[in-house]
Amino acid sequence: MNLVTAVQTLVDADVDFVIVGGWSAILHGSSFQTNDLDLCFSRRTENLRRLAKALAPFHPRLRDLPQDVPFVWDEVTLRNGTIFTLSTDCGVIDLLAEVSGLGGFEEVKASSILVRAFDRNVWTLDLPGLIRAKRAAGREKDLKVLPELEGLLEAGQED
Protein backbone atom coordinates (compact mmCIF):
# COMPACT_ATOMS: atom_id res chain seq x y z
CA MET A 1 0.00 0.00 0.00
CA ASN A 2 1.44 3.40 -0.97
CA LEU A 3 0.61 6.84 -2.29
CA VAL A 4 -0.18 5.41 -5.72
CA THR A 5 -2.89 3.31 -4.09
CA ALA A 6 -4.25 6.41 -2.39
CA VAL A 7 -4.45 8.39 -5.64
CA GLN A 8 -6.08 5.51 -7.49
CA THR A 9 -8.60 5.01 -4.69
CA LEU A 10 -9.56 8.69 -4.69
CA VAL A 11 -9.99 8.79 -8.46
CA ASP A 12 -12.02 5.59 -8.45
CA ALA A 13 -14.25 7.06 -5.73
CA ASP A 14 -14.91 10.16 -7.88
CA VAL A 15 -13.32 12.46 -5.33
CA ASP A 16 -12.76 15.95 -6.73
CA PHE A 17 -9.12 16.80 -5.99
CA VAL A 18 -6.05 18.36 -7.56
CA ILE A 19 -2.47 17.21 -6.96
CA VAL A 20 -0.43 20.19 -5.80
CA GLY A 21 3.00 20.57 -4.19
CA GLY A 22 5.96 18.28 -4.76
CA TRP A 23 4.15 15.58 -6.72
CA SER A 24 2.80 18.18 -9.09
CA ALA A 25 6.36 19.39 -9.62
CA ILE A 26 7.45 15.82 -10.34
CA LEU A 27 4.68 15.39 -12.91
CA HIS A 28 6.03 18.50 -14.66
CA GLY A 29 9.59 17.13 -14.73
CA SER A 30 11.13 18.34 -11.47
CA SER A 31 14.03 16.27 -10.18
CA PHE A 32 13.32 17.15 -6.53
CA GLN A 33 12.10 14.35 -4.32
CA THR A 34 9.13 14.49 -1.99
CA ASN A 35 7.72 12.12 0.56
CA ASP A 36 4.27 13.57 1.00
CA LEU A 37 1.30 13.89 -1.28
CA ASP A 38 -0.38 17.31 -1.22
CA LEU A 39 -3.95 17.39 -2.46
CA CYS A 40 -6.37 20.28 -2.75
CA PHE A 41 -9.93 19.07 -2.27
CA SER A 42 -13.36 20.44 -3.01
CA ARG A 43 -15.39 21.25 0.11
CA ARG A 44 -18.72 20.44 -1.52
CA THR A 45 -20.74 18.23 0.82
CA GLU A 46 -20.87 15.26 -1.53
CA ASN A 47 -17.14 15.46 -2.12
CA LEU A 48 -16.37 15.54 1.60
CA ARG A 49 -18.45 12.41 2.02
CA ARG A 50 -16.62 10.63 -0.82
CA LEU A 51 -13.22 11.77 0.42
CA ALA A 52 -13.86 10.64 3.98
CA LYS A 53 -15.16 7.27 2.81
CA ALA A 54 -12.34 6.68 0.32
CA LEU A 55 -9.50 7.36 2.75
CA ALA A 56 -11.08 5.67 5.78
CA PRO A 57 -9.66 2.18 5.00
CA PHE A 58 -6.15 3.69 5.19
CA HIS A 59 -6.66 4.84 8.81
CA PRO A 60 -5.89 8.56 8.39
CA ARG A 61 -4.75 10.36 11.50
CA LEU A 62 -3.46 13.87 12.13
CA ARG A 63 0.32 13.68 12.35
CA ASP A 64 0.60 16.24 15.12
CA LEU A 65 -1.97 14.53 17.33
CA PRO A 66 -0.61 12.50 20.29
CA GLN A 67 -1.19 8.77 19.86
CA ASP A 68 -3.46 8.55 22.90
CA VAL A 69 -5.83 11.29 21.70
CA PRO A 70 -8.83 9.97 19.77
CA PHE A 71 -9.33 11.22 16.22
CA VAL A 72 -12.56 10.84 14.29
CA TRP A 73 -12.17 10.70 10.53
CA ASP A 74 -15.41 11.61 8.81
CA GLU A 75 -17.01 14.27 6.63
CA VAL A 76 -17.83 16.41 9.68
CA THR A 77 -14.14 16.56 10.59
CA LEU A 78 -13.36 17.51 7.00
CA ARG A 79 -16.03 20.21 7.01
CA ASN A 80 -14.59 21.74 10.17
CA GLY A 81 -11.08 22.28 8.85
CA THR A 82 -9.16 23.45 5.83
CA ILE A 83 -5.76 21.79 6.36
CA PHE A 84 -5.27 18.17 7.35
CA THR A 85 -1.73 16.83 7.71
CA LEU A 86 -2.34 13.11 7.75
CA SER A 87 -0.36 9.98 8.23
CA THR A 88 -2.09 7.03 6.58
CA ASP A 89 -1.36 3.40 5.78
CA CYS A 90 -0.47 4.70 2.30
CA GLY A 91 1.98 7.32 3.52
CA VAL A 92 1.90 10.99 4.34
CA ILE A 93 -0.97 12.92 2.77
CA ASP A 94 -1.73 16.62 3.23
CA LEU A 95 -5.24 17.73 2.37
CA LEU A 96 -5.73 21.41 1.64
CA ALA A 97 -8.96 23.28 0.98
CA GLU A 98 -6.98 26.29 -0.21
CA VAL A 99 -3.60 26.83 -1.83
CA SER A 100 -1.47 29.92 -1.18
CA GLY A 101 -1.29 32.24 -4.15
CA LEU A 102 -4.24 30.60 -5.90
CA GLY A 103 -7.22 30.42 -3.56
CA GLY A 104 -9.88 27.79 -2.96
CA PHE A 105 -10.56 24.62 -4.89
CA GLU A 106 -12.33 26.29 -7.82
CA GLU A 107 -9.39 28.63 -8.42
CA VAL A 108 -6.94 25.76 -8.04
CA LYS A 109 -8.91 23.61 -10.50
CA ALA A 110 -8.94 26.52 -12.96
CA SER A 111 -5.12 26.51 -12.85
CA SER A 112 -4.86 22.77 -13.39
CA ILE A 113 -4.39 20.30 -16.19
CA LEU A 114 -5.48 16.71 -16.60
CA VAL A 115 -2.57 14.26 -16.97
CA ARG A 116 -2.26 10.52 -17.22
CA ALA A 117 -0.33 9.23 -14.20
CA PHE A 118 -0.71 6.56 -11.51
CA ASP A 119 -2.67 4.59 -14.15
CA ARG A 120 -5.44 7.16 -13.87
CA ASN A 121 -6.35 10.57 -15.29
CA VAL A 122 -5.52 13.02 -12.53
CA TRP A 123 -5.73 16.78 -12.15
CA THR A 124 -2.58 18.60 -11.20
CA LEU A 125 -1.62 22.26 -11.08
CA ASP A 126 -0.32 23.63 -14.35
CA LEU A 127 3.26 24.89 -14.24
CA PRO A 128 2.43 28.62 -13.94
CA GLY A 129 -0.05 27.83 -11.16
CA LEU A 130 2.45 25.67 -9.33
CA ILE A 131 5.06 28.43 -9.54
CA ARG A 132 2.55 30.97 -8.17
CA ALA A 133 1.70 28.63 -5.30
CA LYS A 134 5.32 27.87 -4.43
CA ARG A 135 6.25 31.56 -4.51
CA ALA A 136 3.30 32.49 -2.31
CA ALA A 137 4.00 29.69 0.18
CA GLY A 138 7.43 31.24 0.59
CA ARG A 139 8.94 28.53 2.78
CA GLU A 140 12.55 27.61 2.18
CA LYS A 141 11.60 24.24 0.71
CA ASP A 142 9.18 25.92 -1.72
CA LEU A 143 11.57 28.66 -2.81
CA LYS A 144 14.32 26.09 -3.39
CA VAL A 145 12.26 24.47 -6.17
CA LEU A 146 11.39 27.74 -7.92
CA PRO A 147 14.50 28.14 -10.14
CA GLU A 148 14.01 24.65 -11.53
CA LEU A 149 10.28 25.14 -12.15
CA GLU A 150 10.85 28.52 -13.80
CA GLY A 151 13.54 26.95 -15.96
CA LEU A 152 11.17 24.15 -16.97
CA LEU A 153 8.45 26.68 -17.79
CA GLU A 154 10.77 28.77 -19.93
CA ALA A 155 12.20 25.72 -21.69
CA GLY A 156 8.72 24.61 -22.71
CA GLN A 157 7.36 27.99 -23.78
CA GLU A 158 6.60 28.94 -27.36
CA ASP A 159 8.93 31.51 -28.95
Added chain:
Amino acid sequence: MTAEQLVRAEERLRHPRPGSKVEAAQRFGIDLTLLIEQLRLSPAERARRMHDVIQVAEAVRGAARRNRT
Protein backbone atom coordinates in the same frame (compact mmCIF):
# COMPACT_ATOMS: atom_id res chain seq x y z
CA MET B 1 4.74 17.91 -24.94
CA THR B 2 4.96 17.43 -28.69
CA ALA B 3 8.16 16.19 -30.34
CA GLU B 4 8.79 19.70 -31.66
CA GLN B 5 8.33 21.25 -28.20
CA LEU B 6 10.63 18.65 -26.70
CA VAL B 7 13.38 19.41 -29.22
CA ARG B 8 13.07 23.14 -28.44
CA ALA B 9 13.08 22.53 -24.67
CA GLU B 10 16.13 20.27 -24.90
CA GLU B 11 17.96 22.88 -26.95
CA ARG B 12 17.20 25.56 -24.38
CA LEU B 13 18.32 23.33 -21.54
CA ARG B 14 21.48 22.26 -23.34
CA HIS B 15 22.46 25.81 -24.31
CA PRO B 16 20.90 28.25 -21.81
CA ARG B 17 20.60 31.80 -23.10
CA PRO B 18 22.45 34.37 -20.98
CA GLY B 19 20.05 36.02 -18.56
CA SER B 20 17.38 33.35 -19.03
CA LYS B 21 15.50 31.46 -16.32
CA VAL B 22 17.19 28.29 -17.51
CA GLU B 23 20.58 29.85 -16.95
CA ALA B 24 19.44 31.05 -13.52
CA ALA B 25 18.42 27.48 -12.66
CA GLN B 26 21.82 26.22 -13.75
CA ARG B 27 23.58 28.85 -11.64
CA PHE B 28 21.37 27.85 -8.72
CA GLY B 29 22.79 24.35 -9.00
CA ILE B 30 20.11 22.51 -10.95
CA ASP B 31 21.50 19.72 -13.11
CA LEU B 32 19.92 20.57 -16.47
CA THR B 33 20.78 17.17 -17.90
CA LEU B 34 18.44 15.66 -15.32
CA LEU B 35 15.67 17.93 -16.54
CA ILE B 36 16.28 16.86 -20.13
CA GLU B 37 15.98 13.27 -19.00
CA GLN B 38 12.76 14.02 -17.10
CA LEU B 39 11.18 15.86 -20.02
CA ARG B 40 11.72 12.85 -22.26
CA LEU B 41 9.44 10.88 -19.94
CA SER B 42 5.66 11.06 -19.76
CA PRO B 43 4.10 12.30 -16.50
CA ALA B 44 3.20 8.68 -15.72
CA GLU B 45 6.81 7.59 -16.16
CA ARG B 46 8.05 10.48 -14.01
CA ALA B 47 5.65 9.49 -11.23
CA ARG B 48 6.65 5.83 -11.51
CA ARG B 49 10.36 6.65 -11.32
CA MET B 50 9.93 8.92 -8.32
CA HIS B 51 7.80 6.31 -6.63
CA ASP B 52 10.56 3.74 -7.15
CA VAL B 53 13.11 6.17 -5.69
CA ILE B 54 10.94 6.73 -2.61
CA GLN B 55 10.45 2.99 -2.12
CA VAL B 56 14.19 2.38 -2.25
CA ALA B 57 14.87 5.31 0.12
CA GLU B 58 12.32 3.94 2.58
CA ALA B 59 13.85 0.47 2.40
CA VAL B 60 17.31 1.91 3.09
CA ARG B 61 15.99 4.01 5.99
CA GLY B 62 14.21 0.95 7.39
CA ALA B 63 17.38 -1.12 7.17
CA ALA B 64 19.37 1.65 8.87
CA ARG B 65 16.82 1.80 11.71
CA ARG B 66 16.94 -1.97 12.17
CA ASN B 67 20.75 -1.90 12.31
CA ARG B 68 20.66 0.73 15.05
CA THR B 69 18.36 -1.30 17.30
